Amino acid sequence: MTRSVYVTGIDRGDGRQVVELGVMELLTRQVDRVGVFRPLVHHSPDRLFELLRARYRLSQDPATVYGLDYHEASALQAERGTDELVSTLVDRFHRVAREYDVVLVLGTDFADTQLPDELSLNARLANEFGASVIPVVGGRKQPAESVLAETRNAYRAYDGLGCDVLAMVTNRVAREDRDEIAERLSGRLPVPCYVVPDEPALAAPTVAQIGQALGARVILGDDSGLARDALDFVFGGAMLPNFLNALTPGCLVVTPGDRADLVVGSLAAHSAGTPPIAGVLLTLGEVPSDEVLTLAARLAPGTPVLSVAGTSFPTAAELFALEGKLNAATPRKAETALGLFERYADTADLARRVSAPSSDRLTPMMFEHQLLETARSDRRRVVLPEGTEPRVLHAAEVLLRRGVCDLTLLGPVDQIRKKAADLGIDLGDCQLIDPATSELRDRFAERYAAFRAHKGVTVELAYDVVSDVNYFGTLMVQEGLADGMVSGSVHSTAATIRPAFEIIKTKPDADIVSSVFFMCLADKVLVYGDCAVNPDPNAEQLADIAIQSAATAEQFGVTPRIAMLSYSTGTSGSGADVDKVREATELVRSRRPDLRIEGPIQYDAAVEPTVAETKLPESDVAGQATVLIFPDLNTGNNTYKAVQRSAGAIAVGPVLQGLRKPVNDLSRGALVSDIVNTVAITAIQAQNPNEKASQL
Template identity: 75%
Template structure:
C-alpha cells in the first residue's frame, strides 16, 4: 500500500496547486484519514493547506503539517549538511504518517528558497518517505515540442534518482498546444502522462484579491460580487460610444471616479448581460455623487465598485502583477480546478497505480465523492425548472465545472441571463462550460416551440379528468409541468426542483405525467443519512403519510433497491415501537404484516421487523432484544411506519448527530424526478442532481 504521494515541480509557476487539490480529492474518495505534510515552508499563511483543511474538514493539527521554514533549512544544510536536513524532515514526516492512512506531501516551490539543487532534494525526500512521486511540469507560454521535452527530461531525472514516479503532469499548457503535447507524450514514457490546459479563471485574481492588493475601498458590492474573477482589464478614457464595445466578459473597468458616464454605462451593460463585467475600479480618489451611486446600486446590485487614491497608470502597474490563488476564500476556483483535473487526468488509472486500500468506513465526504464520480462516468441530462434561483445557478456552475451532467434551465431567458450576470457566474450557456464537456442551455416554456406538442400530449394524458388542449396550453407553461414533460419525452433524463416550489408542485406533475413503475404500487422517498462512519437509508420520510401494510412493504422493497444502487448493502429494519413479539396493537401488526410481505416477495433480502430503532442499529441492544438476527444491530435501511415518525426522526438525527441528509430521493417513478428542501444549500442541490443523474443511468440500463 502506498503510504504517501509526493507532489513536486521542477521550477516556479507550474500551478501545481491544481494537482495537489485534485490528488486530495482522489485520496479522500478512497480513505477516511488523509494527512498533509509540507517539508519546507515560507513565512506567513499557507493558503493551500487552509483550503484543504476547510474543504475536506481536516482535523489535523496545523503544527504537525510543517517541517522547517526555508531559511532554517538552508542554514541547517549549509552548517551540517544535507543528510542532517533530510534526517530531521523524515522524522517529522513519520510523526504525521503514524496517524493517517495516507499522507499527501507538498514539495518545495522553488520560490526564493536559497536551497541548492532543489530538484534532487525533493527526489531524495520522496525516496526517504517511501512516497510515490507525482512531478508537475509548467507549460505556460510554451510550445508542444518544448513542453514534451521538459516532461521527458524531468521523468528521466527523477527515475535516475531512484524515485517511484507515479505519473507525469504537464500543467498550464496553452490550450492551442494541449492536444499536440498529449500526442508527443502518448506512449513515450514508462509512466502515464497527463496534460492540463491553461484555465484563465484560475490565474485570474478575484475582486476581493484586488481589494486586498490595492488597499481599495469598497463603495458598492456584496460578497458574491467580490468573489468574481477578473479576466481582463479595460481602462476607460474614451467617450461612451467608443468605450462600450471595448468591454469584455469578466473585465475590471478602471476609470477615473469623475467619469459618471462610463460608470453608469458599464453597469448598464452588465445589467443587460452584454457583457457581464467583474466590477469597476475608480482612480484619483474621485467618488461619484450619491445620485450616481444610488443609480449604480439599482442597475447592477452586488457588482463591486472600488476606489483607490492613485492614478490609472500606477494602478495598472499593480494590477498586471496580480495572479489569482486557490484559497479557502475562493471555493469557485477550487471547483474549477477540480473540474480541470478530473477532465484531463485518468483518475481511475491513477487510483489503480496508487494501490490505496479503500477504507471500510464510508464517511459523508466519501459518499458525496462517489456520487459525483458515478454521475460523471456516464453523463446524463437534467432539467432544472427554477432557472432564476440563485442556489440553483450556483449549483449549476459546480455541476458544469465538475462535468457531472448536462443541464437545461427553465425560465425567461433574459431574466436568467441577467441573474447569471448579477451573480458573476460562468455557465457557458449554449456551449460547453469552460474546460469541460458539460453543456447548459435555457428554455422558456412560454416561447418554446415544444409548448404546442406538450399541450396536446398533456391534454391526451389527462382527458379522463376533462383536460382540453386549450387548458393544457396554459398548464404546460408551468415550469414544473414543462420540465416533467421533457423527462417523459426523453428530452431530459431527469428533473430536480423544489428549491422555491413546494413538494406538491414538484411531484404532482410526475404522478400525472411520468407515473409509477410497473413493479411499484406507490411513489415513495428515501433520505441517505451520512453519519460519521457510515451511510444509512431512511424511508419514507417525505411522501406517504400513513401507508398500509402492502404500501409499507413496497416502500421497503423500493428502498432496498435504491440502497443497493448507491452502494449501501441493504439490511432492512421495519421499525416499530416494539421489537419481535414483545408488543401488539394495530400499528405493530401493520409492520409485522409488511415484514411478512417483504419476505414473501424477496426471500433473498435480509429483513427484520417489527424492530425498535435502537435494536436495529446498536449491536449491544440487538444482542439482548434479538440475539441471532442477521439484521438487528447492523441495519442499513430503516423503514418508518408513517410519515410523522420518519420525518421527525430524520430531522432529529440530522440536527442532533450532525448527519448530512441527502434527499428526499423519490423512488417508484418510471423516470427520475427529485424534490429539494426549500432550505437546500448549494451542495445539497449538487448531490441531488448527481443522484438523479445516477438514477437516469439505471433507467438507461433497464431500457
C-alpha cells in the same frame, strides 16, 4: 501499499495546486483519514492547506502540517548539512504519518528558496518518506517541443534519483497544443502522462484579491460580486460609445473616478448582459456623487465598485502582475481546478496506482465524492425549473465546472442571464429555455391534454398549464428531452411532484411513489424511508417501500440490510401497528427472498450491535442495519430530523423512488451543496435506462 503521495515539480509557475487539489479529492474518496504535510513553507498558515482544511473538513492540527520554514531550512542546511535537514523533516513527517491512513505531501515551490538543487531534495524526501511521486511540469507560454522535452527530462530526473513515479502531469499547456502533446507523450513513458490545458479563470485574480493587493476601498458590491474572476482589464478613456464596444465578458473596468459616464455605462451594459463585467475600479481617489452611486447600485446590484488613490498607469502595472490564487476564499476556483483535473486526468487509473488503504467506513465526504464520480461516469441531462433562483445558479455552476451532468435551466432567459451576471456565474454550455415562449409549448400542451383527457383537460387549458416551469420540466423528462428533474428550492413539494404523478407515473413493479433520505453519519451512511411522502402506508405499501428503498440503497453503494422499525422487537409486542410491520416484513420475504430483512425491530436493536446481541442474537441484520423503514410518516420525519440535528448528520434527500423517470424534490431551505448532491443523485437514477435524453 502506498501510504503517501508526493506532488512536486521542477520549477516555479507550474500551477501544481490544481494537481494537489485533484489528488486530495481522489484520496478522500478512498479513505477517511487523510493527512497533509508540507516539508518547507514560506509562511504559516499556508493558503493551500487552508483551502484543503476548509474544503475537506480536516481536523489536523495546523502546527503538524509544516516541517520548517525556508529560512530555518536554509540555515540548518548551511550549518549542519543536507543530511541533518532531511533527518529533521523525516521525523516531522512521521509524526503525521502515524496518525493518518495516507498523507498528501506538498513539495517545495522553487520560489525564492535559496536551496541548492531543489529537485534532488524533493526526490530524496519522497524516498525517505516512502512516498510515491507525481511530478508536475509547467507548460505555460512554451512551445510544444519544449514542453515535450521538459516532461521527458523531468521523468528521467525523478526516476533516476530512485523515486517511485506514479504518473506525470504536464500542466498549463496552450489549449491549441494540448491534444498534440498528449498524443506524442502517450506510451512514450513507462507511466501515464496527463496533459492539462491552461485555464484563464484559474490565473485570473478575483475582484477581492485585486482589492486586497491594491489596498482598494470597496464602494459598492457584495461577497458574490467580489468573488468574480477578472478575466481581462479594460481601461476607460474613450467616449462612451467607443468604450462600450471595448468591453469583454468578465473584464474589470479601470477608469478615473470622475468619469461617471463610463461607470454608469459599464454597469448598464452589465445589467443588460452585453457583456457581464467583473466590476469597476476607480483611480485617482475620486468617487462619483451619491446620486450616481445610487443609480449604479440599482443598475447592477452586487457588482463591485472599488476605489484606489493611484493613477491609471501604476495601477495597470500592478494589475498585470497579479495572478489568481487558490485559497479558502476562492471556492469557485477550486471547483474549476477540480473540474479541469478530473477531465484531463484518468482519476480511476490514478486511484488504482495510488493504492491507498481501503476503508471499511463510508463517511459523508466519501459518499458525496462517490455521487459526483458516479454521475460523471455516464453524464445525463437534468432540468432545473427554478432557473432564476441564486442557489440553483450557484449549484449549476459547480455541476458544470465539475462535469457532473448536463443542465437545462427554465425561466425567462434574460432574467436567468442577468441574475447569473449579477452573481458572476458562468453558465457555459447550459441550456436555457423559457416555457412561456418555447416552441415546445404547443407540443407539450397536446401531450398533457392527452394525458389528462379523462379529467376533461383541453388543449387550450393545457397550453396554460404547461407554461408552469414544473409541468414544463416534467414534460421534458417524459418526452426524453431531459433525463431527470430537480425542483423545490422555491416551490412546495406538492408543486414539484404533482406533475410527475400526473405525467410520468409509477414503474410497473412499484405500487406507490415513496422516498428515502441518505443519512450521512460520522462513519456510515444509512437509508431512511419513507420520511416525506406517504403518511400512513398499509402493510402492502410498507413492503413496497422496503423493496424500493433496498434497490435505491444498492444503486448508491450501500449494501441493503433492511430493518422494519416498530416500537417492539421480534415477538415481544402485539397490536395493530406492530402487526402491520410484521405482515410487511413477511411480504418482503416472500417477494424478495434474496433480501436480508428483520422486523419488527426497534431502532436501537437495528443499529447497535450490543443491543442486538441481547434482543436478536441470531439475526444477520440486527445491529448492522443499513436501510431503516419507518411505519409511518410521523415517525420517519421526526426521526430523520432528530438524528440530523442531534447527531450532526447530513441528510441528503428526499430522493423519490417508484417513478418511471427520476424527479426529485428539494427542501425550500436547501443549501447549494444539497442541490448539487440531489442533482447528482437524479443523474445517477437516470443512468439505468439505455437511452439518454435527446438534444433539442
